[in-house]
Amino acid sequence: MAPLAARSVPLVGDLLAFRRDRLVFLTRLAREQGDVARFRIGPYRVWQLAHPDLVHDVLVTHAARFRKGPVLQRARLVLGDGLLTAEGDHHRRHRRLLNHAFHPDRITEYAAVMVDRAAATSNTWVEGTPIDVHAQTVRMTLGSAGVTLLGTEVEADVDLIESAIEDLLSAYQLAFVPFGWRLQHVPVGPARRLRRGRTALHGLVDRAITERRTSGHDTGDLLSSLVLAEPPGRLSDDEIRDEALTLLLAGHETTANALAFCLHLLAQEPEIEARVHAEVDTVLDGRRPTADDRDRLPVCRGVFAEALRLFPPSWAMGREALTDHPIDGHEGKVVRAGEVVVAPQWVIHRDPRWWEDADRCDPDRWLPNATTTHPRSAFFPFGGGARQCIGEGFARTEGVLALATITSRWRLRPVPERPLELEPLITLRPRNGLWLRPERRAI
Numbered sequence: 001m002a003p004l005a006a007r008s009v010p011l012v013g014d015l016l017a018f019r020r021d022r023l024v025f026l027t028r029l030a031r032e033q034g035d036v037a038r039f040r041i042g043p044y045r046v047w048q049l050a051h052p053d054l055v056h057d058v059l060v061t062h063a064a065r066f067r068k069g070p071v072l073q074r075a076r077l078v079l080g081d082g083l084l085t086a087e088g089d090h091h092r093r094h095r096r097l098l099n100h101a102f103h104p105d106r107i108t109e110y111a112a113v114m115v116d117r118a119a120a121t122s123n124t125w126v127e128g129t130p131i132d133v134h135a136q137t138v139r140m141t142l143g144s145a146g147v148t149l150l151g152t153e154v155e156a157d158v159d160l161i162e163s164a165i166e167d168l169l170s171a172y173q174l175a176f177v178p179f180g181w182r183l184q185h186v187p188v189g190p191a192r193r194l195r196r197g198r199t200a201l202h203g204l205v206d207r208a209i210t211e212r213r214t215s216g217h218d219t220g221d222l223l224s225s226l227v228l229a230e231p232p233g234r235l236s237d238d239e240i241r242d243e244a245l246t247l248l249l250a251g252h253e254t255t256a257n258a259l260a261f262c263l264h265l266l267a268q269e270p271e272i273e274a275r276v277h278a279e280v281d282t283v284l285d286g287r288r289p290t291a292d293d294r295d296r297l298p299v300c301r302g303v304f305a306e307a308l309r310l311f312p313p314s315w316a317m318g319r320e321a322l323t324d325h326p327i328d329g330h331e332g333k334v335v336r337a338g339e340v341v342v343a344p345q346w347v348i349h350r351d352p353r354w355w356e357d358a359d360r361c362d363p364d365r366w367l368p369n370a371t372t373t374h375p376r377s378a379f380f381p382f383g384g385g386a387r388q389c390i391g392e393g394f395a396r397t398e399g400v401l402a403l404a405t406i407t408s409r410w411r412l413r414p415v416p417e418r419p420l421e422l423e424p425l426i427t428l429r430p431r432n433g434l435w436l437r438p439e440r441r442a443i
């Protein structure tokens, strides 16, 4: 097979190979060029850093040399200056304001809503009838994010939000096409869909803000605390909308994908599934899980961690260099200002140098007394440094408690005629759904 660089084409560079299969492209790049690899996508000169220490340098040690990469820069068109896309002082100030909503005590309060949503959604399943588990987990996590963060039942808006997200994802390709971003003003194709999605989402969140301001009622959620805050810490309505929309979008699809991949792994691995069932039966004994159970469910936690490792919802993170960045230990190799760095979870999470039997799902890696070890920064599903995911505790709690809720009632079997296909866009998600057949467990 020809090396990647040989296929680089003027103007678009490696864009075609990248687009054909992004995961295979990044994996091959690491195999062919090693820990420090170069390629070009459309207008961008890109470095892939496939070593945990080099990623740590970019995300933590020298984070000030970088800003977010092209995809998140483009996402500002929809998310404005929300936490995920904001930079500098604005980001620091808003992160301080939002941190309290993610304090462990608050997450403990949110746990009951998460379990309710998981139980209510899985109660609609019919024995033997295949379901798109991804669509189901999206419904669960969107519902709980709506209530805990916006204080709003978004159940009726699930279809609107999902189709708005589809509209936004269809514009992902614009991030890399030469001059593609100028197409955002064109009234057809992905650009038109992007604007349609943005209008729908802004309308939804604006309505929630207006309702809260009109009622003046504190419902204990994040939106109440932002809308009803007193000056000087008070944000404008536009700033609140950007934050609320960011949390709604960043806070549900990622967790939904991880949860769907957990169920996929269990359907593939009957022995691990049997251990999960034994654990939930012993610990829960027929009742619903609570926040206190998180620590009593190590096998469920291990399966969730394995889903994050093997199918990281954030499959590759991008950064653009603001100043030159000499790559440590690689003399003469310097990321120049304006060039892009990719830190690929997909590649590092499956690298046999850090993971024994890397492609195998093994929840025991995560037990407190695990015998195998890995460098800490070889696992970074939630990023790192000052921009590390604010919702990590939220996601881990929801992932483990929803998994326990579902597996205490259901066993999910593969549907061989609908094998899993992956679709790496802004998040790594199943293409055309993740189909499994529910069987009610006899307890």
Ligand code: HEM
Binding pocket: 068, 072, 083, 084, 085, 095, 145, 246, 247, 250, 251, 252, 254, 255, 258, 312, 313, 314, 317, 318, 380, 381, 382, 383, 384, 386, 387, 388, 389, 390, 391, 392, 394, 395
């Ligand atoms: C399994 C689930 C999740 C995964 C894998 C995930 C992954 C990530 C990653 C990798 C980043 C860093 C992005 C970067 O530095 O460029 C991030 C940031 C962020 N995530 Fe998550 N996330 C998850 C769940 C959540 C949840 C539940 C919420 C909110 C309820 C959330 C809200 C955010 C926000 C607001 C940021 C930006 C933080 C900042 O820059 O200060 N995420 N997430």
